[in-house]
Amino acid sequence: MLDDFIARALLAGIGLAIIAGPLGCFIIWRRMAYFGDTLAHSALLGVVAGIFLDINITLTVFVVSAVISCVMILLRRSGTLSSDAILGLLSHSGLALGLVAISFLSQSNVSLNSLLFGDILGVSKQDVGVIYIGGTVLLIILVLIWRPLFAATVSQELSEAEMKNPNLPEIIFMLLMAAVIALAMKIVGVLLITAMLIVPAATARKFSVAPEQMVVISILIGILSVSGGVAGSLQFDTPTAPTIVVTSLILFILSRLSPRMLRARRNK
Amino acid sequence: MSDPLVTLKGAGVYRDKRWLVRGVDLEVARGEIVTMIGPNGSGKSTTAKMALSIIKPDEGTVQRSDNLKVSYVPQKLSIDWTMPLDVRRFMNLTSKLTAVQIDDALTATGAAHLKKAEVRSLSGGEFQRVMLARAMARRPDLLVLDEPVQGVDFAGEISIYDLIKTIRDDLGCGILLISHDLHIVMAATDKVICLNGHVCCQGTPTNVAKSEAYKNLFGPRNDSTLAVYQHRHDHDHLPDGRVRHADGTVTDHCHSDDGHHDDKPSHNHLNEQNHA
Numbered sequence: 180m181l182d183d184f185i186a187r188a189l190l191a192g193i194g195l196a197i198i199a200g201p202l203g204c205f206i207i208w209r210r211m212a213y214f215g216d217t218l219a220h221s222a223l224l225g226v227v228a229g230i231f232l233d234i235n236i237t238l239t240v241f242v243v244s245a246v247i248s249c250v251m252i253l254l255r256r257s258g259t260l261s262s263d264a265i266l267g268l269l270s271h272s273g274l275a276l277g278l279v280a281i282s283f284l285s286q287s288n289v290s291l292n293s294l295l296f297g298d299i300l301g302v303s304k305q306d307v308g309v310i311y312i313g314g315t316v317l318l319i320i321l322v323l324i325w326r327p328l329f330a331a332t333v334s335q336e337l338s339e340a341e342m343k344n345p346n347l348p349e350i351i352f353m354l355l356m357a358a359v360i361a362l363a364m365k366i367v368g369v370l371l372i373t374a375m376l377i378v379p380a381a382t383a384r385k386f387s388v389a390p391e392q393m394v395v396i397s398i399l400i401g402i403l404s405v406s407g408g409v410a411g412s413l414q415f416d417t418p419t420a421p422t423i424v425v426t427s428l429i430l431f432i433l434s435r436l437s438p439r440m441l442r443a444r445r446n447k
Numbered sequence: 448m449s450d451p452l453v454t455l456k457g458a459g460v461y462r463d464k465r466w467l468v469r470g471v472d473l474e475v476a477r478g479e480i481v482t483m484i485g486p487n488g489s490g491k492s493t494t495a496k497m498a499l500s501i502i503k504p505d506e507g508t509v510q511r512s513d514n515l516k517v518s519y520v521p522q523k524l525s526i527d528w529t530m531p532l533d534v535r536r537f538m539n540l541t542s543k544l545t546a547v548q549i550d551d552a553l554t555a556t557g558a559a560h561l562k563k564a565e566v567r568s569l570s571g572g573e574f575q576r577v578m579l580a581r582a583m584a585r586r587p588d589l590l591v592l593d594e595p596v597q598g599v600d601f602a603g604e605i606s607i608y609d610l611i612k613t614i615r616d617d618l619g620c621g622i623l624l625i626s627h628d629l630h631i632v633m634a635a636t637d638k639v640i641c642l643n644g645h646v647c648c649q650g651t652p653t654n655v656a657k658s659e660a661y662k663n664l665f666g667p668r669n670d671s672t673l674a675v676y677q678h679r680h681d682h683d684h685l686p687d688g689r690v691r692h693a694d695g696t697v698t699d700h701c702h703s704d705d706g707h708h709d710d711k712p713s714h715n716h717l718n719e720q721n722h723a
Contacts, residue, residue, distance in 0.1 A: 207529045330541045333526065340499040340519035340591070341541040380529075387531040388565070 191302045194310040196401030201394045203380035217270040219372040221247045223277020237361045244357030297368035297420040324348045367420040378427040382434045451476045452589045452621045457507035467493045475621040484626045485642035491625045518582035522593040532566045552584035571598025594627040608633040
């Protein structure tokens with residue numbers, strides 16, 4: 180079954196959706212969508228580092244993203260990172276720096292298109308393995324830090340006052356984000372990672388009354404988006420990663436529309 | 448009395464080129480209710496955050512007893528629309544509570560009917576009761592309350608002050624309370640601290656009210672639940688850190704012996720209060 184590139188693509192995408200669900204929820208709860216963008220964009224620098232040093236790209240992307248997220252935590256602590264403008268500046272200069280750095284590498288090594296938009300139809304068996312093993316580790320860590328991370332997400336002040344090591348869960352969460360970016364880059368590319376994380380979570384909000392429930396629903400919506408996106412891209416011959424994001428956007432819009440339409444029908 | 452739960456000595460916080468609060472000496476012991484009053488920006492919340500170890504002092508020291516279990520009711524807590532969170536789940540936020548503990552605490556604060564309500568849908572007063580229930584259910588050694596009656600109507604205010612006293616009596620915890628109103632101190636208060644960028648005055652409510660020096664600043668009022676005090680500030684702290692006194696002069700500091708402190712207030716606000 181894994182010999183079929185479509186099966187591999189689906190498996191990889193579904194694996195990513197399972198990881199992206201819980202992390203995406205935390206990203207929107209913590210209002211960190213732009214933060215995630217900044218991290219994802221700077222992942223390009225990790226790619227350059229990997230090619231330049233000739234080591235595993237997933238690893239260098241993780242390390243670079245981790246370093247940048249630590250810097251951003253420090254900036255945020257000192258209150259310098261509070262504004263939208265500074266995050267926007269960092270996000271797009273990260274992207275520009277990455278693009279400039281890549282242009283210095285020999286062209287044959289990198290397909291810029293696949294870095295920016297992913298290459299889900301090109302994932303190998305090994306890639307699928309990395310996603311599932313990495314994803315399992317990531318989810319186990321998330322379960323372990325769930326309560327303190329959730330408390331700090333609801334109220335940083337409360338968790339600082341009442342919990343031991345209040346900053347540890349946030350740091351671990353940033354590392355998890357760096358990890359998910361490293362895992363997802365191959366599949367959806369740096370430009371669309373954040374969408375993969377936040378759109379299913381935002382859609383799930385409407386159907387959830389508890390945070391854990393929202394996580395499960397966003398995983399399901401993520402899986403639906405990936406399946407729909409892969410099928411849609413084959414059907415209409417469109418690029419796969421953008422089609423996945425478009426599918427999840429359609430699901431989001433449907434989720435917003437449905438109750439109003441139902442109400443309208445009832446009123447007739 | 449046992450060793451204090453938390454002790455601040457000469458503590459101060461310096462931010463953006465000015466002292467938010469300075470030279471705070473403060474002690475909260477087990478079973479004691481300490482009330483902080485003072486105008487907006489006088490450093491009440493900052494002082495509470497030092498006691499909570501949320502903010503580290505830039506000068507002076509903060510000492511807390513070992514394994515101190517703290518509950519905090521912050522002044523503001525906004526829940527993002529993206530966060531589905533009902534009251535029961537919110538109660539479990541920082542520690543795992545049993546269903547019985549949750550029910551008991553919500554019943555005690557008169558919020559039992561809200562157990563399944565979404566936190567975002569609560570009114571200000573309802574949310575305060577839930578926050579209080581959460582803080583109480585943790586059975587803390589030290590309870591810090593930042594304006595707990597904010598957004599609560601007067602009848603609710605009395606019942607919340609009653610409740611705070613009950614929590615103290617039942618749990619034997621120390622309570623550090625920030626009053627939203629400069630003029631009101633709950634009757635069960637053991638110690639009043641008046642802040643205005645520094646500690647203006649402190650002592651037991653009766654001593655403070657009776658003392659010669661503050662007789663004109665504080666006036667006692669009898670009420671079954673609330674003790675009402677008057678307080679008139681004779682100086683303002685300017686944004687640049689200097690001090691403007693009642694006579695219009697401006698100095699760098701506000702030492703009590705600089706001749707600018709007026710012990711004879713020209714008027715009294717006593718009758719402006721309608722809380723009784």
